[in-house]
Amino acid sequence: xxxxxxxxxxxxxxxxxxxxxxxxxxxxxxxxxxxxxxxxxxxxxxxxxxxxxxxxxxxxxxxxxxxxxxxxxxxxxxxxxxxxxxxxxxxxxxxxxxxxxxxxxxxxxxxxxxxxxxxxxxxxxxxxxxxxxxxxxxxxxxxxxxxxxxxxxxxxxxxxxxxxxxxxxxxxxxxxxxxxxxxxxxxxxxxxxxxxxxxxxxxxxxxxxxxxxxxxxxxxxxxxxxxxxxxxxxxxxxxxxxxxxxxxxxxxxxxxxxxxxxxxxxxxxxxxxxxxxxxxxxxxxxxxxxxxxxxxxxxxxxxxxxxxxxxxxxxxxxxxxxxxxxxxxxxxxxxxxxxxxxxxxx
Amino acid sequence: xxxxxxxxxxxxxxxxxxxxxxxxxxxxxxxxxxxxxxxxxxxxxxxxxxxxxxxxxxxxxxxxxxxxxxxxxxxxxxxxxxxxxxxxxxxxxxxxxxxxxxxxxxxxxxxxxxxxxxxxxxxxxxxxxxxxxxxxxxxxxxxxxxxxxxxxxxxxxxxxxxxxxxxxxxxxxxxxxxxxxxxxxxxxxxxxxxxxxxxxxxxxxxxxxxxxxxxxxxxxxxxxxxxxxxxxxxxxxxxxxxxxxxxxxxxxxxxxxxxxxxxxxxxxxxxxxxxxxxxxxxxxxxxxxxxxxxxxxxxxxxxxxxxxxxxxxxxxxxxxxxxxxxxxxxxxxxxxxxxxxxxxxxxxxxxxxxxxxxxxxxxxxxxxxxxxxxxxxxxxxxxxxxxxxxxxxxxxxxxxxxxxxxxxxxxxxxxxxxxxxxxxxxxxxxxxxxxxxxxxxxxxxxxxxxxxxxxxxxxxxxxxxxxxxxxxxxxxx
Numbered sequence: 058x059x060x061x062x063x064x065x066x067x068x069x070x071x072x073x074x075x076x077x078x079x080x081x082x083x084x085x086x087x088x089x090x091x092x093x094x095x096x097x098x099x100x101x102x103x104x105x106x107x108x109x110x111x112x113x114x115x116x117x118x119x120x121x122x123x124x125x126x127x128x129x130x131x132x133x134x135x136x137x138x139x140x141x142x143x144x145x146x147x148x149x150x151x152x153x154x155x156x157x158x159x160x161x162x163x164x165x166x167x168x169x170x171x172x173x174x175x176x177x178x179x180x181x182x183x184x185x186x187x188x189x190x191x192x193x194x195x196x197x198x199x200x201x202x203x204x205x206x207x208x209x210x211x212x213x214x215x216x217x218x219x220x221x222x223x224x225x226x227x228x229x230x231x232x233x234x235x236x237x238x239x240x241x242x243x244x245x246x247x248x249x250x251x252x253x254x255x256x257x258x259x260x261x262x263x264x265x266x267x268x269x270x271x272x273x274x275x276x277x278x279x280x281x282x283x284x285x286x287x288x289x290x291x292x293x294x295x296x297x298x299x300x301x302x303x304x305x306x307x308x309x310x311x312x313x314x315x316x317x318x319x320x321x322x323x324x325x326x327x328x329x330x331x332x333x334x335x336x337x338x339x340x341x342x343x344x345x346x347x348x349x350x351x352x353x354x355x356x357x358x359x360x361x362x363x364x365x366x367x368x369x370x371x372x373x374x375x376x377x378x379x380x381x382x383x384x385x386x387x388x389x390x391x392x393x394x395x396x397x398x399x400x401x402x403x
Numbered sequence: 404x405x406x407x408x409x410x411x412x413x414x415x416x417x418x419x420x421x422x423x424x425x426x427x428x429x430x431x432x433x434x435x436x437x438x439x440x441x442x443x444x445x446x447x448x449x450x451x452x453x454x455x456x457x458x459x460x461x462x463x464x465x466x467x468x469x470x471x472x473x474x475x476x477x478x479x480x481x482x483x484x485x486x487x488x489x490x491x492x493x494x495x496x497x498x499x500x501x502x503x504x505x506x507x508x509x510x511x512x513x514x515x516x517x518x519x520x521x522x523x524x525x526x527x528x529x530x531x532x533x534x535x536x537x538x539x540x541x542x543x544x545x546x547x548x549x550x551x552x553x554x555x556x557x558x559x560x561x562x563x564x565x566x567x568x569x570x571x572x573x574x575x576x577x578x579x580x581x582x583x584x585x586x587x588x589x590x591x592x593x594x595x596x597x598x599x600x601x602x603x604x605x606x607x608x609x610x611x612x613x614x615x616x617x618x619x620x621x622x623x624x625x626x627x628x629x630x631x632x633x634x635x636x637x638x639x640x641x642x643x644x645x646x647x648x649x650x651x652x653x654x655x656x657x658x659x660x661x662x663x664x665x666x667x668x669x670x671x672x673x674x675x676x677x678x679x680x681x682x683x684x685x686x687x688x689x690x691x692x693x694x695x696x697x698x699x700x701x702x703x704x705x706x707x708x709x710x711x712x713x714x715x716x717x718x719x720x721x722x723x724x725x726x727x728x729x730x731x732x733x734x735x736x737x738x739x740x741x742x743x744x745x746x747x748x749x750x751x752x753x754x755x756x757x758x759x760x761x762x763x764x765x766x767x768x769x770x771x772x773x774x775x776x777x778x779x780x781x782x783x784x785x786x787x788x789x790x791x792x793x794x795x796x797x798x799x800x801x802x803x804x805x806x807x808x809x810x811x812x813x814x815x816x817x818x819x820x821x822x823x824x825x826x827x828x829x830x831x832x833x834x835x836x837x838x839x840x841x842x843x844x845x846x847x848x849x850x851x852x853x854x855x856x857x858x859x860x861x862x863x864x865x866x867x868x869x870x871x872x873x874x875x876x877x878x879x880x
Contacts, residue, residue: 127514129674148516156514162507166441178429179515223511 080105080263081231086135088121095121096287098135103231103263103280108254110278111267114398117284119267120159123235127156140230152180155224159235165209169195169219172208173226180227194222198252214245225256231263238273250277271394285398312349312369315382321347327376331368345381426517430525435532438495444533445858447491451537452854455544456847458483463843472771476548477558478637482630484541485566486605488534489573490598495530496577497594501587501676510674523669527574534570538562540850547846554637561636565629565653572625572657575664582668585676605630622652629653639770717745718823720754720809726829735795739807739825743783750811750820752780756793761802771798797832805830
């Protein structure tokens with residue numbers, strides 16, 4: 058990655074990054090297990106109030122990175138700091154972070170408030186203070202009706218909310234959430250993600266969210282780090298990463314257009330006459346679909362698909378060919394992700 | 404800049420060292436609530452009381468109660484209480500860390516500012532907590548078999564001191580295995596296996612005593628050393644100073660385990676299990692050197708007996724009873740005759756009675772069988788014979804050979820003599836059963852029943868509480 062990306066303006070945020078000191082900085086983190094390196098030089102930073110998406114295929118090193126940053130593992134080399142505390146002092150780091158580990162278990166016999174009070178006290182709060190904070194947190198995660206219910210009676214979604222509440226008992230500067238929506242239904246996922254984003258804003262905390270679900274990263278994260286085989290392959294704001302990757306794809310994008318089967322030949326002729334279109338390929342395995350290659354005008358602010366697509370669609374409509382389906386490739390985070398992590402997937 | 408909507412949730416956590424309790428105590432308290440209110444300890448204590456009751460009833464119906472001295476019964480009861488009590492500590496220790504890993508609750512604990520050592524200490528205290536309860540539960544059993552004997556008080560004191568040392572050692576050992584285990588199942592299995600290996604010799608004391616190595620191993624095994632120590636103290640009325648060797652072994656093994664746990668293993672405790680490599684290296688080296696030493700001690704030939712001059716004595720000893728079948732608790736009386744068949748007066752003589760169990764070579768403590776095991780005789784003139792009468796109380800069923808040995812007193816410090824043995828008296832002791840031996844039955848039934856009732860009551864109160872929660876949640880929704 059180009060080292061100068063940090064200084065670029067951030068189009069999606071309302072405030073200027075760089076104006077505030079990062080709350081989490083990782084420098085050249087490496088980790089080797091017996092078999093070989095799991096992480097090869099990880100460098101990134103996170104500013105308060107922002108949500109950083111941590112993406113990567115299985116085995117890319119997401120959980121290893123989170124375990125290192127949460128002091129559960131020691132890096133082989135490199136270091137990091139949280140809110141100014143160096144990784145050389147893991148005990149102090151633990152006071153500054155909140156973590157929801159992947160697949161966290163809960164004691165079944167205790168109630169939600171007992172659970173939060175216990176952890177509040179372990180972070181040095183008095184019993185009364187821990188209770189006040191615990192009640193406020195339960196309200197924050199929408200569990201105020203379950204204060205005195207035993208955790209054993211909770212659904213998976215409720216446990217995840219309680220886990221997030223627990224991660225916040227020490228008012229952390231950085232919150233780590235490892236695959237928080239795993240195993241939740243779509244509605245539960247959406248609600249949890251909205252809650253995470255709200256909490257990051259309200260508390261002005263940095264949030265690191267690992268996931269392999271691209272839409273959820275795209276929707277709620279401000280920044281993204283894509284990991285592949287222990288390396289950072291893309292880093293920046295979500296918009297930066299998608300735009301930069303598009304350039305990497307040689308300024309060419311492809312659209313998939315579906316027309317009635319008997320209109321395929323006519324549509325191909327019409328499309329080839331459109332300026333900017335460099336190739337039209339009927340899809341033989343999926344009759345009716347056409348893959349259209351066209352040059353992408355590099356629009357800085359406007360959505361590029363609007364510019365590239367309009368002449369194509371206008372030409373088809375003018376020729377009276379019905380458009381049944383339309384997909385634009387090479388513009389979504391998903392395409393960037395698949396391209397950048399292709400090696401590992403193969 | 405902060406968009407806080409709830410001021411109380413934003414209070415920074417600032418430890419107040421003056422009033423805040425130590426973190427290990429907060430952890431211990433939570434673990435204690437989990438173990439005791441959660442019901443796990445209660446179930447283990449019910450099992451404990453059932454085991455104690457079964458052992459008490461079996462011991463008491465096997466032989467007639469009056470035949471076994473109170474001291475012996477108290478010893479057996481205390482031994483059972485310690486063996487089963489430390490098993491509870493071992494199981495809870497073995498579950499403490501690997502169980503949290505299995506339930507995926509461990510990471511949340513490691514992520515708090517509590518140090519690894521504080522976490523281990525808190526869990527150690529909780530895992531040790533059932534031992535005092537087990538000791539208190541075993542007091543009625545001991546009282547029932549002691550029947551007012553002063554040995555009861557002694558047993559309670561020894562049980563409290565030594566049992567606590569042992570329970571701490573076993574809790575610590577279980578936690579070590581738990582810290583280093585990759586899975587909870589492995590941790591529990593390894594601990595149970597080691598427990599059985601340590602327990603077996605205490606159940607078959609005859610088998611393992613084979614020379615110096617046997618004694619060494621016996622003293623190394625804390626369960627066996629404690630068992631031997633309690634027996635010598637309670638049954639054989641030995642003093643503490645005489646038997647301190649056994650005590651040192653037990654204290655030493657407890658100290659080693661606790662030092663390794665708190666000074667070495669706890670600070671290196673990880674989210675994932677596994678034995679640290681340097682420790683493996685050290686353990687392997689230690690095992691190898693012990694093996695070499697043991698092999699060497701087996702291979703070293705025993706020194707040949709010194710061939711000293713033995714004065715000739717012409718003595719014979721006869722017995723008027725050669726075999727008899729009796730019930731446990733019966734008394735057997737017989738007479739022996741010592742004759743000087745020589746031409747010179749004999750030396751002053753001692754006649755000693757010995758009892759051997761013929762089937763499996765179990766040692767028999769003749770002190771339990773007869774208060775008078777040795778009788779002295781003045782020198783016998785040539786041809787003179789003397790009769791002596793003996794009484795033996797058959798206290799345990801089995802097949803025994805009773806024989807007597809005449810021991811001439813040697814002439815001086817640099818001489819010895821040749822003892823002569825009588826023919827054996829073959830004693831077959833049949834069991835004598837009784838249905839309610841000495842009031843053990845009420846205790847044996849009462850303690851487990853009381854515990855089960857307690858468990859049922861606490862479960863009902865918990866269900867009531869949970870039901871209230873559900874109702875509350877329903878209304879709130």
